[in-house]
Amino acid sequence: MNRLAAAAIVVATAFAIVVPFFLKPFGIYLLSLWAVLTIAAIGLNLTLGYAGQVSLAQGAFIGIGAYTTALLTQAGVPYALAFVAAGALSFAIGWLLGYPALRVQHHYLAFVTLAFTTLVFLVLRNEEWLTGGIYGISGIMRPVFFGWSTAKPLDFYFLCLGVLIALSLATWWMVRSPWGRAFVALRENPVRALSLGLDTRRYTLMVFAIGSSLGGLSGALFAPLVQFLEPASFGLNRSFDLLLMVIVGGSGYFFGPFVGALVSVLLPEWTRIAEGYYLLVYAALVMVLMPLCPAGVIGLLERVLKALNRRPGTAASARVVEQ
Amino acid sequence: MVHFFQLLLSGLATGAIYALVAVGFSLLWQTSQTINFAQGEFVMLPAFFVLMAMNAGAPLWLACLIAIALSILLLGVVFKFVIVDPMLRHGVLPLVISTIALALFMKEAVKDFYSSQAQPFPALVAEGDVNLLGAVVSAQSLVVLAVAIVTVVGLNLLLNKTRLGRSMQATAQNPTLARILGIPVRRMVLYTFLVNAVLVAIASILISPIYLAKFTNGETLGLAAFVAAIIGGFNQVRGAVLGGVIVGILDNLSAAYLSSQYRAAFPLLILIVVILLRPQGLFGRAQERTV
Numbered sequence: 382m383n384r385l386a387a388a389a390i391v392v393a394t395a396f397a398i399v400v401p402f403f404l405k406p407f408g409i410y411l412l413s414l415w416a417v418l419t420i421a422a423i424g425l426n427l428t429l430g431y432a433g434q435v436s437l438a439q440g441a442f443i444g445i446g447a448y449t450t451a452l453l454t455q456a457g458v459p460y461a462l463a464f465v466a467a468g469a470l471s472f473a474i475g476w477l478l479g480y481p482a483l484r485v486q487h488h489y490l491a492f493v494t495l496a497f498t499t500l501v502f503l504v505l506r507n508e509e510w511l512t513g514g515i516y517g518i519s520g521i522m523r524p525v526f527f528g529w530s531t532a533k534p535l536d537f538y539f540l541c542l543g544v545l546i547a548l549s550l551a552t553w554w555m556v557r558s559p560w561g562r563a564f565v566a567l568r569e570n571p572v573r574a575l576s577l578g579l580d581t582r583r584y585t586l587m588v589f590a591i592g593s594s595l596g597g598l599s600g601a602l603f604a605p606l607v608q609f610l611e612p613a614s615f616g617l618n619r620s621f622d623l624l625l626m627v628i629v630g631g632s633g634y635f636f637g638p639f640v641g642a643l644v645s646v647l648l649p650e651w652t653r654i655a656e657g658y659y660l661l662v663y664a665a666l667v668m669v670l671m672p673l674c675p676a677g678v679i680g681l682l683e684r685v686l687k688a689l690n691r692r693p694g695t696a697a698s699a700r701v702v703e704q
Numbered sequence: 705m706v707h708f709f710q711l712l713l714s715g716l717a718t719g720a721i722y723a724l725v726a727v728g729f730s731l732l733w734q735t736s737q738t739i740n741f742a743q744g745e746f747v748m749l750p751a752f753f754v755l756m757a758m759n760a761g762a763p764l765w766l767a768c769l770i771a772i773a774l775s776i777l778l779l780g781v782v783f784k785f786v787i788v789d790p791m792l793r794h795g796v797l798p799l800v801i802s803t804i805a806l807a808l809f810m811k812e813a814v815k816d817f818y819s820s821q822a823q824p825f826p827a828l829v830a831e832g833d834v835n836l837l838g839a840v841v842s843a844q845s846l847v848v849l850a851v852a853i854v855t856v857v858g859l860n861l862l863l864n865k866t867r868l869g870r871s872m873q874a875t876a877q878n879p880t881l882a883r884i885l886g887i888p889v890r891r892m893v894l895y896t897f898l899v900n901a902v903l904v905a906i907a908s909i910l911i912s913p914i915y916l917a918k919f920t921n922g923e924t925l926g927l928a929a930f931v932a933a934i935i936g937g938f939n940q941v942r943g944a945v946l947g948g949v950i951v952g953i954l955d956n957l958s959a960a961y962l963s964s965q966y967r968a969a970f971p972l973l974i975l976i977v978v979i980l981l982r983p984q985g986l987f988g989r990a991q992e993r994t995v
Contacts, residue, residue: 485983496972507965621804628801664809671802675794
């Protein structure tokens with residue numbers, strides 16, 4: 382890692398800690414939403430960006446995690462336990478969803494996971510005895526840890542940020558470990574990976590399971606954040622949105638999901654200047670941005686930095702960047 | 705039994721519409737590797753062209769022609785040159801994102817500039833029932849079926865019996881070889897986009913009297929078309945046709961006999977089973993793998 386990136390991380394973290402103190406509750410809510418969705422996007426980036434397995438199911442896993450957490454905490458289970466359960470259940474279901482990936486790839490896999498997402502949505506909507514059906518689940522309490530209540534927006538935001546940082550560090554460690562290299566090998570050349578003795582079968586299932594469990598953990602925070610769950614929040618559009626975050630941020634770059642989630646959460650809000658037309662403007666912006674930087678925002682930054690490096694006369698700054 | 709026959713026939717009618725959309729979907733995939741996630745919205749939109757033309761005073765038949773023309777222009781030409789072409793060299797996924805954004809754009813545009821309410825849409829024939837072999841069938845579903853069959857047969861004739869159609873098929877199967885044989889590949893790709901635009905416009909005019917014209921219509925239609933295209937076989941026109949019919953019939957029968965809440969689930973379950981057991985689709989050819 383170079384010095385520039387390290388500085389950027391420090392500044393970004395400082396911003397994430399200081400800025401909310403100057404925001405109104407809705408601003409804090411948006412930042413919390415960003416943190417929560419980033420966790421899910423990190424999971425999808427692992428599955429899609431690193432291991433190259435297309436998944437349109439991440440939204441469903443947020444749903445699975447959110448409903449698990451809501452139902453367990455309302456049944457009296459402590460939040461921390463429900464949080465772990467949400468991750469574990471998503472891990473198990475994600476493992477099973479990995480089996481189709483052993484047989485089919487690319488767009489076929491996209492369609493299988495798309496079908497899975499719609500099936501989960503149907504179950505959430507129809508099994509009224511469990512999920513409340515279209516009426517959803519309301520009155521989800523925010524957790525209390527050893528007397529620290531996260532009921533206030535600011536407290537809850539710091540809980541989300543803390544979980545995000547912890548999970549990012551864990552993922553950072555994982556993508557640098559032999560596992561991370563194995564995931565990239567699945568993306569780059571599965572046949573070669575297999576011939577080099579890598580158990581591609583196990584790693585494919587593993588990357589699906591881990592990516593999905595991050596989706597579930599994101600859901601475990603999503604439930605107390607919005608405090609009201611309905612099936613429509615976890616339909617296909619949510620999965621599309623997460624895919625958009627990963628690609629727009631920069632698929633396969635560690636910090637891609639952070640930027641992508643920021644774009645996806647904040648851009649629609651900023652374009653509210655355009656009032657009723659904000660989603661229209663947002664969609665148009667995405668369509669314009671995609672041909673300009675298909676490798677996402679981080680990919681674009683990397684290209685700009687490289688171009689700056691190559692220019693003579695900026696050798697001094699180039700040295701700083703390379704270190 | 706009569707009830708079953710009625711269900712079968714109305715399923716066949718919806719299935720025929722799905723088939724049109726699925727054929728267009730798989731044509732785009734074959735010639736330009738475009739997975740059009742906005743295909744459902746492509747079906748939603750032309751109905752509003754018809755309504756706008758009628759609001760301007762055009763009779764229904766003229767409005768339909770105007771809608772098809774507008775659809776060729778916007779969903780064919782503009783879609784290809786503005787959305788698809790700049791993205792193609794970047795691979796399948798960024799283009800998928802663009803079509804997802806396009807779907808959102810089209811939905812929002814209709815909602816903001818026309819109406820968020822479901823709009824009544826004129827039927828092609830007067831309301832009425834026809835007695836067929838003891839079963840009562842609405843005249844509308846017979847007309848839908850007839851138009852869809854004519855369209856599919858026409859498309860098949862175009863693809864198989866004319867030089868143009870053969871060139872389009874050659875382009876779809878092997879662009880490099882087609883180019884060597886002197887086929888203007890780029891123009892053929894454009895033609896498939898135009899064919900898709902006509903197909904979705906016809907589907908739109910057929911389905912809107914049944915579902916009403918609404919900006920969210922594309923969501924279910926798009927999914928049905930995906931499922932149909934894949935069940936049938938992504939790389940075959942007749943596969944997509946049969947896939948559409950299967951999905952339509954299955955949808956109607958399962959809603960009546962199994963569970964109306966889970967009617968959308970059955971085609972999806974079949975989709976998963978088909979992809980796992982026969983990824984090339986029920987009627988498709990296996991694609992060679994490039995390693």
